[in-house]
Amino acid sequence: MTAGSPQPRIDTSRPHPARVYDWLLGxxxxxxxxxxxxERLPPEARDAARQNRQFMRRAAAWLAGTGMDQFLDIGTGIPTQPNLHQIVQGTVPAARIVYTDNDPIVLRHAEALLVSRAEGATDYVQADVREPDTILGHARKFLDFERPIALSLIALMHFIPDDQDPYGIVRSLVDALPSGxxxxxxxxxxxxxxxxxEMxxxxxxxxxxxxGFRTRAGVGRFFDGLDLVDPGLVTAPEWYRDTAVPEAEGSGIYAGVARVR
Structure with a gap:
């Protein structure tokens, strides 16, 4: 784990997306x-948080089932079991996972809760997705960028409005990844x-x-130049592969998985 020294101070005077998300998940x-x-958010916000987690679990499990053994998870959030590495290492025990978040409270929990199986390894870096070079520089020390890596951006990029270059950020990250x-x-x-x-x-x-919530076309731009995996860009409950069909429900979350050419 990369914890840094000294540990950053947690600002309890301002809300943070990772902690609001933790509250929404209970x-x-x-x-x-x-x-x-x-508490001011409508009940549907809790549904969206749950749907995000369930999509992450299905996508991670499918990727592990294909043999994917390297993951870069940005916007990790406060650990909520099962965490991504637990899902992945249940299928690929030797998998390596780098977790990243910009909230110091996540750092406090990482060492205790993001612990790898003995065969694999996890690492954690405190950084912001707006600093892709920092994240990639750290990840290169832990992951093999000559082999395929799964980049996970779960419920993160809608916190990056258009004036902060969200598409450029994702492109910088994706461009660093090898084919496959x-x-x-x-x-x-x-x-x-x-x-x-709007509410x-x-x-x-x-x-x-x-x-910076976006339309389907706007979310689709993050996948430009990539090959979307079936069923394509759909709502979170509609995305599944090689698992039981999730229960049909309304959702305000788009989700997709795409392969780097």
Whole structure:
């Protein structure tokens, strides 16, 4: 684990997306400022958090089933079992996983909760997705960039508005990956339930968190130049492969997995 020294201070005066997400999932690693944002959100926000986690689990399990043994997970969030490495290493015990998040509270939990199986390895770096060179520089010390890597961006890029170059960020990360790698991405929709999206955006803004929900076409741009895996870009509950069909339900989350050429 890369913990850094000294450990960054946790700012409990401002809400943080990772801690709000933890609250939405029913976790306890959050503070009153995070709870206040969560409590103002509509009930559908909890459904979206759950759907994101379930999509991550299905996608990670499928990739592990194909033999994928290297993962770069950015926007890890506060560990909630089963974590990505537990899913992957259940199939590929020797898999290596690099976790990344910009919230110091995640760092505090990483050493205890993101522990690899003996055959494999996990690492953690505190960094922001807006710093792709920093993330890649660290990941290169731990992962073999001559072999395929699965890049996981779960419920992250809708926290990067257009004026912060979200597409350029993802392109920088994807361009560093060798052929045969994968991009796994989920993203809040602006066009599936527009009124709900506006409400969620407004409530996060009250906590100083800017959102950039996008249309299906806007989310699809993150996959430009890649080969989408069936069933393509769909809502989170609709994405599955080689598993039981998930229960049909409404969702304001787009999700997709694509192969790097």
């Amino acid at each position: 976790g306890k690693d959050n503070y009153p400022v995070d709870q206040q944002v969560g 790698s994968y991009l796994v991405l989920s993203h809040a929709a602006s066009d599936l339930y527009p009124e709900l999206a 969620v955006t407004a409530e996060y803004a009250k906590g100083g968190i800017e959102l």
